[in-house]
Amino acid sequence: MRMETVAQVTALCVVAALLALILKRGSPELGLLLTLGTAAAVLLTLLGLLGEIVDMLDELAARSGVGQALFEPIYKTVGIAVVVKTGGSLCRDAGETTLAGVVETAGALCALLVTLPLLHKVLALLLELMV
Numbered sequence: 001m002r003m004e005t006v007a008q009v010t011a012l013c014v015v016a017a018l019l020a021l022i023l024k025r026g027s028p029e030l031g032l033l034l035t036l037g038t039a040a041a042v043l044l045t046l047l048g049l050l051g052e053i054v055d056m057l058d059e060l061a062a063r064s065g066v067g068q069a070l071f072e073p074i075y076k077t078v079g080i081a082v083v084v085k086t087g088g089s090l091c092r093d094a095g096e097t098t099l100a101g102v103v104e105t106a107g108a109l110c111a112l113l114v115t116l117p118l119l120h121k122v123l124a125l126l127l128e129l130m131v
Helices: 002-026 028-064 068-093 097-130
Strands: none
Touching: 002 028, 028 068, 068 097
């Protein structure tokens, strides 16, 4: 299933990229819209696979005895990374490198904020071990 998904996503993106290249000659806006639509369709398709990953991580958390709260920052950080990577690439494709940089900076700050509870727990654990 996963190999088929990768092949389908790759084929869709290559075809869309070629069509966008042709469209950009006459209408850059239409090329960008095609790119945005394709990216949205692929991301929606991949959401189904995300459920499998979350289930596996939940099982890992249950077996390890580590609380689910410690895994939440990981989930959120990965989600932020995917959104930032896609958003930054789309901004660059539109010729807006400055906006791509802003998206990446915002993503880095948000990822740091999301991981603060995890860092607090690690620090508390270290302080507890030192006493």
